Amino acid sequence: MRIAVFAGDGIGPEVTEQAVRVLQALEINGLELVEGDVGGAAYRKHGHPLPAQTLEIARSADAILFGAVGDFSLDHLERALRPEQAVLGLRKELGLFANLRPATVFKGLEDLSTLRPEVAGKIDLLIVRELNGDVYFGEKGTRTLEDGRRQGWDMMSYAEDEVRRIAHAGFKAAQGRRGKLCSVDKANVLETSQLWRDVVIEVSAQYPDVQLTHMYVDNAAMQLVKNPGAFDVIVTGNLFGDILSDQASMCVGSIGLLASASLAETDGAQGAFGLYEPIHGSAPDIAGKGLANPMATILSAAMLLRHSCGMEAEAARIEAAVAAALADGVKGGDLGGSAGTKEIGDAVIARL
Amino acid sequence: MRIAVFAGDGIGPEVTEQAVRVLQALEINGLELVEGDVGGAAYRKHGHPLPAQTLEIARSADAILFGAVGDFSLDHLERALRPEQAVLGLRKELGLFANLRPATVFKGLEDLSTLRPEVAGKIDLLIVRELNGDVYFGEKGTRTLEDGRRQGWDMMSYAEDEVRRIAHAGFKAAQGRRGKLCSVDKANVLETSQLWRDVVIEVSAQYPDVQLTHMYVDNAAMQLVKNPGAFDVIVTGNLFGDILSDQASMCVGSIGLLASASLAETDGAQGAFGLYEPIHGSAPDIAGKGLANPMATILSAAMLLRHSCGMEAEAARIEAAVAAALADGVKGGDLGGSAGTKEIGDAVIARL
Numbered sequence: 029m030r031i032a033v034f035a036g037d038g039i040g041p042e043v044t045e046q047a048v049r050v051l052q053a054l055e056i057n058g059l060e061l062v063e064g065d066v067g068g069a070a071y072r073k074h075g076h077p078l079p080a081q082t083l084e085i086a087r088s089a090d091a092i093l094f095g096a097v098g099d100f101s102l103d104h105l106e107r108a109l110r111p112e113q114a115v116l117g118l119r120k121e122l123g124l125f126a127n128l129r130p131a132t133v134f135k136g137l138e139d140l141s142t143l144r145p146e147v148a149g150k151i152d153l154l155i156v157r158e159l160n161g162d163v164y165f166g167e168k169g170t171r172t173l174e175d176g177r178r179q180g181w182d183m184m185s186y187a188e189d190e191v192r193r194i195a196h197a198g199f200k201a202a203q204g205r206r207g208k209l210c211s212v213d214k215a216n217v218l219e220t221s222q223l224w225r226d227v228v229i230e231v232s233a234q235y236p237d238v239q240l241t242h243m244y245v246d247n248a249a250m251q252l253v254k255n256p257g258a259f260d261v262i263v264t265g266n267l268f269g270d271i272l273s274d275q276a277s278m279c280v281g282s283i284g285l286l287a288s289a290s291l292a293e294t295d296g297a298q299g300a301f302g303l304y305e306p307i308h309g310s311a312p313d314i315a316g317k318g319l320a321n322p323m324a325t326i327l328s329a330a331m332l333l334r335h336s337c338g339m340e341a342e343a344a345r346i347e348a349a350v351a352a353a354l355a356d357g358v359k360g361g362d363l364g365g366s367a368g369t370k371e372i373g374d375a376v377i378a379r380l
Numbered sequence: 381m382r383i384a385v386f387a388g389d390g391i392g393p394e395v396t397e398q399a400v401r402v403l404q405a406l407e408i409n410g411l412e413l414v415e416g417d418v419g420g421a422a423y424r425k426h427g428h429p430l431p432a433q434t435l436e437i438a439r440s441a442d443a444i445l446f447g448a449v450g451d452f453s454l455d456h457l458e459r460a461l462r463p464e465q466a467v468l469g470l471r472k473e474l475g476l477f478a479n480l481r482p483a484t485v486f487k488g489l490e491d492l493s494t495l496r497p498e499v500a501g502k503i504d505l506l507i508v509r510e511l512n513g514d515v516y517f518g519e520k521g522t523r524t525l526e527d528g529r530r531q532g533w534d535m536m537s538y539a540e541d542e543v544r545r546i547a548h549a550g551f552k553a554a555q556g557r558r559g560k561l562c563s564v565d566k567a568n569v570l571e572t573s574q575l576w577r578d579v580v581i582e583v584s585a586q587y588p589d590v591q592l593t594h595m596y597v598d599n600a601a602m603q604l605v606k607n608p609g610a611f612d613v614i615v616t617g618n619l620f621g622d623i624l625s626d627q628a629s630m631c632v633g634s635i636g637l638l639a640s641a642s643l644a645e646t647d648g649a650q651g652a653f654g655l656y657e658p659i660h661g662s663a664p665d666i667a668g669k670g671l672a673n674p675m676a677t678i679l680s681a682a683m684l685l686r687h688s689c690g691m692e693a694e695a696a697r698i699e700a701a702v703a704a705a706l707a708d709g710v711k712g713g714d715l716g717g718s719a720g721t722k723e724i725g726d727a728v729i730a731r732l
């Protein structure tokens with residue numbers, strides 16, 4: 029197994045370092061780690077946020093462990109050169125179309141949510157977000173209209189096969205959980221959503237054991253506040269998924285603990301190619317200070333072992349070690365504790 | 381003054397009835413009320429959710445008091461005939477481009493929010509949502525690609541003048557409040573957003589007294605959970621505004637109390653043409669039972685008097701009467717009380 033490690037910007041390197049230490053501590057036979065540059069760090073070194081050599085490393089690997097990208101001091105660059113393009117480029121180039129974002133409140137940490145503990149404590153949902161289509165990757169531009177006005181435009185679209193494969197991912201995820209799938213769209217306004225809804229309904233015929241519902245995105249944003257515990261799996265497009273998955277993460281209250289996977293296939297076969305990353309960003313304000321909580325990245329490494337390496341036992345070992353460290357009060361500043369980056373890494377390794 | 385009253389579907393008629401009673405109780409000289417059919421009710425009577433005669437009534441009026449539209453039993457109709465098209469049609473035909481959605485927690489009602497009282501109690505924000513552009517009104521359709529796949533598509537766009545007028549609305553609203561404007565976009569991905577951001581920055585030169593910030597929509601969805609009290613005015617496009625304004629409303633916890641205005645001009649002139657409606661929907665499950673809380677519609681009537689009639693004193697009288705009724709424990713089922721629709725109307729009128 030060859031794992032590409034792309035640490036990126038801000039706190040990316042320090043949190044990734046701890047996740048790598050955890051992987052190494054497992055002493056997995058034949059696990060090879062290869063580093064690559066992404067984001068602002070890559071731009072400064074190679075003039076591009078996703079250099080060709082990084083993409084090559086990614087293609088030669090079985091999975092990617094990703095830190096974070098983002099660097100406000102590069103915001104003046106044209107969009108194609110900004111750090112975030114590394115994320116978008118990897119998703120598109122590697123066909124990482126299925127983003128799995130679990131949001132679950134850790135037992136004992138209900139108080140970290142701004143939601144009432146009795147509401148937050150019930151959150152146990154998974155957002156399955158499409159990552160390769162929608163208004164993200166359509167044609168776009170700025171033009172001057174005939175009457176001289178400037179106009180910015182972006183084409184939103186989904187083709188049936190794009191919807192079908194993410195719908196399957198959603199239904200399969202629901203089968204492995206509580207059997208409920210909520211498809212989120214805006215079919216009362218968007219043709220893209222109407223096609224989305226039609227295809228999801230077609231696919232549902234193959235999953236009679238999953239209970240499918242549909243919800244408009246504005247209502248979904250409300251229900252995630254009112255009663256997030258009612259959701260099991262949510263499947264949605266790239267743009268709505270961007271918004272709702274971040275909202276759901278914040279409902280949990282401990283962003284420093286949330287991991288995510290972006291997969292290139294989801295057919296249940298062991299060893300899907302995927303990219304794994306914490307959902308928090310590059311947090312430039314605390315970068316380099318040893319203050320960042322590496323747990324989300326460590327949990328991302330666990331997801332990597334599970335989904336891309338078929339190593340369920342090792343994944344569970346990491347997760348149990350993180351849970352044990354938390355239970356013993358090892359908490360980063362984001363969780364109201366005072367443990368530093370390396371201290372948390374040490375604590376997890378000690379409990380493996 | 382001529383007020384068009386469009387009651388619509390579900391609980392629309394019963395809540396509007398109480399708002400009309402409140403308006404009549406004020407005995408305003410020369411206030412004329414004209415009814416018109418919209419939504420599913422209009423479709424059943426005239427074969428269209430927004431019949432020509434309704435549009436004529438709207439055009440002849442100085443303002444519209446709107447109930448709610450929506451009727452699941454008409455969901456099988458082609459989109460152009462569904463109840464919601466009445467809303468979209470009125471917005472577009474009448475140039476109602478500025479949607480003002482205040483979200484404030486009523487004193488003493490902090491406990492209705494699923495957010496912790498200390499978080500919910502600080503919510504006092506206004507969302508200024510653009511209503512005439514974006515992916516809502518661009519070209520759209522479903523087509524078959526060359527390779528035979530079906531594709532749904534919608535064009536997203538904003539032209540500079542469309543952004544400029546809503547930006548002015550946002551800055552002016554901020555001047556009348558705490559002087560902070562947060563413009564929400566997705567400029568790291570969308571050209572439409574990049575133009576939006578550029579124009580908002582241009583306009584900001586005219587409002588040196590307003591503190592402007594920019595936020596990506598995914599982050600805004602997070603911050604509305606984490607610390608909604610930090611927002612003063614949010615200005616954003618049609619699609620993001622749809623999602624965020626509903627999220628913010630639910631954070632308040634008492635949707636039965638939230639009113640909204642959709643204005644055709646916002647130049648501070650008294651008497652802007654506008655449509656006023658509660659933000660709750662048609663609630664078919666409790667329709668016709670006398671259970672719906674009419675307070676949001678009554679408060680919409682107050683906004684109507686303020687923005688379209690220049691009657692600040694009368695608007696304030698209604699708002700004070702609603703607050704007094706609430707303080708006296710007159711609460712609908714949605715607020716944990718047991719007062720019925722007419723009882724609430726009576727209680728407000730008694731306190732005018």
Ligand SMILES: CC(C)[C@H](C(=O)O)[C@@H](O)C(=O)O
Pocket residue numbers: 112115116270568569598
């Ligand atoms: C950085 C940005 C382009 C990206 C997105 O919008 O997808 C991020 O918000 C995410 O969710 O991974």
Ligand SMILES: CC(C)[C@H](C(=O)O)[C@@H](O)C(=O)O
Pocket residue numbers: 216217246464467468622
């Ligand atoms: C009914 C629907 C078309 C409408 C919208 O999306 O604008 C509604 O959600 C709203 O916010 O008024």
